[in-house]
Amino acid sequence: MLGGDGESVLGTIAESEGLPDGRVAVVFNEADSQLTVFSPSGGLRNVGRHGAGPGEYRWVRWIKSRGNELHVIDPLQARVTVLDAQSFQVLREGLYPAGRYALGGAALVHDSLYVVNALLFTSDRAGYVLHSFGLDGELLYSFDETTEAHAPGTSETEMGVIRVLLSAEVDGRLWAANRNRYELDLWDATTGQRLDRLVQEVDWFPGHGREFPIDPDQPPPPTIVDLQRDTSGRLWVMMNIPSDEWAKHVIPRPRDAHPERDAYILRGDGVDAFDTLVEVIDVASARIVASSRLRGTSLLAFVGSTERAIAWDKVSGTEIPVLPLWELSLAGPMPCASAS
Numbered sequence: 001m002l003g004g005d006g007e008s009v010l011g012t013i014a015e016s017e018g019l020p021d022g023r024v025a026v027v028f029n030e031a032d033s034q035l036t037v038f039s040p041s042g043g044l045r046n047v048g049r050h051g052a053g054p055g056e057y058r059w060v061r062w063i064k065s066r067g068n069e070l071h072v073i074d075p076l077q078a079r080v081t082v083l084d085a086q087s088f089q090v091l092r093e094g095l096y097p098a099g100r101y102a103l104g105g106a107a108l109v110h111d112s113l114y115v116v117n118a119l120l121f122t123s124d125r126a127g128y129v130l131h132s133f134g135l136d137g138e139l140l141y142s143f144d145e146t147t148e149a150h151a152p153g154t155s156e157t158e159m160g161v162i163r164v165l166l167s168a169e170v171d172g173r174l175w176a177a178n179r180n181r182y183e184l185d186l187w188d189a190t191t192g193q194r195l196d197r198l199v200q201e202v203d204w205f206p207g208h209g210r211e212f213p214i215d216p217d218q219p220p221p222p223t224i225v226d227l228q229r230d231t232s233g234r235l236w237v238m239m240n241i242p243s244d245e246w247a248k249h250v251i252p253r254p255r256d257a258h259p260e261r262d263a264y265i266l267r268g269d270g271v272d273a274f275d276t277l278v279e280v281i282d283v284a285s286a287r288i289v290a291s292s293r294l295r296g297t298s299l300l301a302f303v304g305s306t307e308r309a310i311a312w313d314k315v316s317g318t319e320i321p322v323l324p325l326w327e328l329s330l331a332g333p334m335p336c337a338s339a340s
Contacts, residue, residue, distance in 0.1 A: 002040045013312075015322070017063045017070070018304015019085050024325070025063055025070065026310075033057045035072070037088075047088045052077060053096070054090045062106035062116070064167070065304065075102045080114070080135060095137025098238070103129070105165035107174050108317070113140075113167060115174060128164075130176065132189050141192030144176065144185065166227045166235075173233060173296040177227040184235060184281070192202040198235075198286050214264045216250040222277065226309075228302040230280075234289070236328075238299055248326075249273035271298045271312050278328065290330055301328060 002314040015027040015035075021187065022196040025047075026036045033050035048057050058076035065071075071082045073096055080094040094112070101119040108114055119129065119140070128142035166175040172190040177183070182205045186196040205222050212220040212312040219242035243249065248270055250264050255263070265275050280290040298312045303325065311324045 011059070013300050013310065015061070015063055016301050016303055016310055017065045018308065019065055020068065024303050024310070026323075027060045027063060032060055035060055035063055041044045045088075047083070054093070055081065055083075055088075057081075061102050064106060064108040064114075066108050066111065069111070071108055071114075073106060073116070075118075076138070092135075097131070097133050097137050097139050101136075103181065105176070107165040107167055107172065107189070108171055110170075112310070113172075113189065115187075115189050117165060117176075125248070131185070132192065137203055141189075143187065143192035143194070164224060164227050166229055167313075169229070175227060175229065178239065179224050180221075181205075182224070184237070198281065198283070200288065204241075213262045214266060215216025215252055216247040216264060219246040225299075226301045233283055235281045235283060236302065237279045237281065237304065239279070240274045240298070241277045241293065243275050243295070246273055272296070274298055276311075280330065296327075 004040055012029055013026055014030050016031065017025045018020045019025060019037070024042045025035050026038065027035045034046050034048040037045045037047055039045075044338075047059065048055055050056065050058065052058070057072065057263070058073045060072055061075050062073040063070060064073075065085060068085050069091065070085045072081045072083060074081070075096055078096045078098040080096050082091045082093070082268060083089065084091055086164055101121075102116065103119065104117045106114065106116045109132070114134075115130055115132045117129055120126065120131065125131070125142045127145050129146055130144040131142045132140045134140065139142060148224050164177045166177075172188055173195065174187055174189050176185050176187060178185075182200040182202065184198040185194055186198075187194055206220050212218075214220075222239045222241045224237060224239050228238075230236060249267050249270070251267050253261050253263055253265055274299055276294040278290075278292050278294070278299070279288050281287065298307045300312055302309050307327060307329070309326045309328055310325050313324050315324050
């Protein structure tokens with residue numbers, strides 16, 4: 001249970017990453033300037049603070065672990081900081097390409113090659129949503145082109161092509177998932193070339209490219225929230241899917257709410273309105289080998305591996321959020337996903 005006694009008041013998770021020794025680094029809230037590291041024993045440590053000096057940040061947008069290093073990407077300062085994953089001392093710093101609108105995901109391809117999901121509104125880069133760069137801040141490749149137009153300031157929920165990136169394999173390849181379509185692409189980050197595409201054509205996940213208004217009679221389609229690869233090369237896909245009791249979580253807009261808000265809103269924090277669906281795909285056959293819908297449970301992200309995932313829960317009888325860690329495993333003669 002992240003937070004030790006389960007009674008800590010925690011914010012919304014914006015980013016999380018598992019460390020080699022079992023600790024979990026978490027960034028709360030979208031504009032945080034520090035990260036919190038939880039240990040298996042229940043202790044925690046805050047790392048970083050607001051500022052412009054070494055080890056200080058204006059916006060911890062992405063954190064990525066590799067070996068004994070933790071890479072912190074701060075787009076507002078156009079800086080990448082590499083920390084020792086044990087002491088969190090600054091080892092080295094690099095540049096993040098300025099002028100990007102940071103969106104959904106990031107990947108650390110090797111010690112000094114990064115891929116980020118972002119928009120750049122220049123004539124040569126507009127329309128591409130994935131960009132690779134080195135610690136010198138030089139853009140190498142822009143790839144994954146979309147034909148959908150997006151203006152500066154586009155939010156994540158309005159992006160029809162938001163990507164969730166999988167930590168790259170040693171040969172520079174990485175998988176990227178389309179948030180709003182059940183499509184998984186394999187890219188060579190060192191050349192910007194697409195190597196493969198897996199498409200799951202299922203009726204319950206229609207492709208979509210926009211934000212849907214909250215409607216008690218029309219649950220929104222599923223969205224992909226995270227992607228991970230296990231040691232056998234299978235892809236684990238985590239999705240949000242509306243609860244079977246969606247309508248009971250939808251209430252009319254309060255009278256004192258802004259008039260431009262939707263006619264309906266979700267009750268409370270809205271988490272209870274969604275279940276989590278985890279599916280496991282065998283890449284060689286492009287076949288789903290396991291599928292499990294966790295009803296009443298909202299998993300937020302994989303943590304460092306497919307064996308662990310952060311969930312969202314509440315202290316019994318209250319609205320105080322807590323963050324349990326779930327363990328996921330494949331079991332049975334015919335593989336099926338289970339959670340415990």
